[in-house]
Amino acid sequence: MADTHKIMIVDDDPHICEIVQVYCEREGFLSAYSHNGTEAMKLLASFEPDLIVLDVLLAHENGIEWCRNARSYTNAPIVFLSSREEDEVKISALSDGGDDYVTKPFSPGVLMAKIKAHLRRVSTGRREQLLELPGLTLDYYAQSVNIGSKTVFLSKKEFSLLSYMAQNVNRVVTVDTLFQLIWGMESLEDTRTVAVHISNLRKKIEVDPADPERIVTIRGSGYMLVAGSALQART
Structure with a gap:
């Protein structure tokens, strides 16, 4: 279990959290989720994820701002999920600490492929670092x-x-x-x-x-x- 990757999901839609969690478990990943930024920051400290899946629009909160704050505590890859397709939103998300951007509705299979690619990159990099x-x-x-x-x-x-x-x-x-x-x-x-x-x-x-x-x-x-x-x- 020492090499089991931990995926943290931050989305105010419980249905999205459940879908991503099911697919994570199929891949053998450990997962945990949170529905708001305050809870997510606590979870970040206790769960210490290897990768974060983050919604751009959390209820009453800005996911991009949460990402910017989280970068003070973690270097884990952050994959944004969002219904927003405007270029300026994508640019902001990727400029403020995000590593990837997936638009809703999304294919869980494609999301998992992206997650695995980022984890591979981090694992390779970490061995060298x-x-x-x-x-x-x-x-x-x-x-x-x-x-x-x-x-x-x-x-x-x-x-x-x-x-x-x-x-x-x-x-x-x-x-x-x-x-x-x-x-x-x-x-x-x-x-x-x-x-x-x-x-x-x-x-x-x-x-x-x-x-x-x-x-x-x-x-x-x-x-x-x-x-x-x-x-x-x-x-």
């Missing part, structure tokens, strides 16, 4: 790091710092290198900014941020991400 180290896996797609069974989401700067250090694991990376790489030569910040972000990163991934074991300070030089036998030697 993981950097695995002993005890630590970086997920470039979700901008997160997995430590054992724990998933930690990072800010863009934090992830960039950790990613560069992970690519140079067990090697010293200077503060100047990190600063120029992440902030750039033209930045108005100064190199002390690196220390602030390293501190925030340690709070998220270290057991004891005051006595870090993964991101260690190499006095006078910079930092080192420690993994594998080097980490075991320290512990």
Whole structure:
């Protein structure tokens, strides 16, 4: 069941939800549905879908706006369902975070084919977007790091710092290198900014941020991400 894809359906028409759910189950997918945006946002957090089927016109709500908000929490493909055929609606839906657009009335078979195509694309992409180290896996797609069974989401700067250090694991990376790489030569910040972000990163991934074991300070030089036998030697 670990590889079972989860499909979330957001539509204020119960009949549409039931149809899509039946077809999802035929394909072996897990599915859950919601009839309004507020419920859907809660479901998004608890269900953690691999793909979302979303109506453009929810009762008293705009599905496109919901999609825009949802993009702060998920990178899952979003397939819009809509009775609206105007180009400007399609353009808005696809510009504000949607990945596909299917007009009603729709063929459930065609919808399933589109869903499977998007899931294939994501699965292929995700395999290429993981950097695995002993005890630590970086997920470039979700901008997160997995430590054992724990998933930690990072800010863009934090992830960039950790990613560069992970690519140079067990090697010293200077503060100047990190600063120029992440902030750039033209930045108005100064190199002390690196220390602030390293501190925030340690709070998220270290057991004891005051006595870090993964991101260690190499006095006078910079930092080192420690993994594998080097980490075991320290512990």
